[in-house]
Amino acid sequence: MQNSEIYLESLITSTPQEGTDLAIKLARKSIAAIQTDLETRKNLRGNYAQDTTQLIASAQVIAVEFQTIAMANNYWKP
Amino acid sequence: MQNSEIYLESLITSTPQEGTDLAIKLARKSIAAIQTDLETRKNLRGNYAQDTTQLIASAQVIAVEFQTIAMANNYWKP
Amino acid sequence: MQNSEIYLESLITSTPQEGTDLAIKLARKSIAAIQTDLETRKNLRGNYAQDTTQLIASAQVIAVEFQTIAMANNYWKP
Amino acid sequence: MQNSEIYLESLITSTPQEGTDLAIKLARKSIAAIQTDLETRKNLRGNYAQDTTQLIASAQVIAVEFQTIAMANNYWKP
């Protein structure tokens, strides 16, 4: 499960929008940790990008990850 | 994944209702980050707007995003 | 997406029970923001009010909205 | 939507176990707010009490309501 590659050094981002990018990255990394084969993931991708139920479910994952990141950044308050 | 366009400068809104608008925007941006083709998204839209299961699932995503935004705005307390 | 009508001026309610009413209202407004046609929403309503899976999913949305409202009201502590 | 009956005066309970009872009550009230007919709800009940998918989904609603109630009670710390 442990990835030798370092992909997450910090939850801190400069802007909320970069926070959403990081949320998407975390969601993808979770999926990659379960389905470790890159080719399989690419093949599966066609499925869910056309299926609104799965797109909405993906947005739910991103929303939870974004909440965590927003907390870490104290909501990017000035 | 990174969008060059700036669409999220701040989580702060003037009113809770604007907070709900922002929550909906964040939910849509998550979906757009996965299904990047605008035409495909438009075509898919007809599906979920008629399907109560998907409408409810969308409302769940919006609820989580709204919670994050409400926290950021200290619940718009006067 | 922006509604010109003002429907949410504050997350503050007098009692927890009014908080649950507001949670339900927020959930409905999210759905109305996606399916904007009132007649279509009325027609769809018959579906989910008879379907326990969808009733439970609706209750999940309400639970998240209620948590946000409860936080905003400091849990209506005296 | 507004119920004239008062069913939720406070989120405060004496014990965590009473907190779980209240969480279940809140989940039921959410469903009753959407499916307002008592007879229909009783008939539907047979469905989901035999269906593990729906039982698990119900437990998810209860878990979120319980988290809110636990926060309100400062986790019943002595």
Added chain:
Amino acid sequence: MQNSEIYLESLITSTPQEGTDLAIKLARKSIAAIQTDLETRKNLRGNYAQDTTQLIASAQVIAVEFQTIAMANNYWKP
């Protein structure tokens, strides 16, 4: 709904691992509150323990309950 048996005296546990045990217990108690017949629950158990969709949904319930318990224990920080 009220169970006369006392099964939850406190959310405090000695270790995070005991916290996960308590989270699983709370999830089970929620299901038992809805499907009150022990024999029926035993029969249903075979279903979901073989169905990965339901196993994942169960893990989601446990994750939310564990979050509440972790908050109550201040994350078991020394």
Added chain:
Amino acid sequence: MQNSEIYLESLITSTPQEGTDLAIKLARKSIAAIQTDLETRKNLRGNYAQDTTQLIASAQVIAVEFQTIAMANNYWKP
């Protein structure tokens, strides 16, 4: 339900990435607590690693566990 093996001594990790590893571990342990047979779990694994709906649902569980772990670590702020 209680596992005699100690697998979770602390929620504290050195880095956010180790936090995601721990989140995945917690999610797996929840599933193992329900489906206790290792061989069955291995056989079931083939199912969900090919099914995007289940991969996304798994990522949702991991996101909630990660949020808890991130809170415990005060978001790994320096």
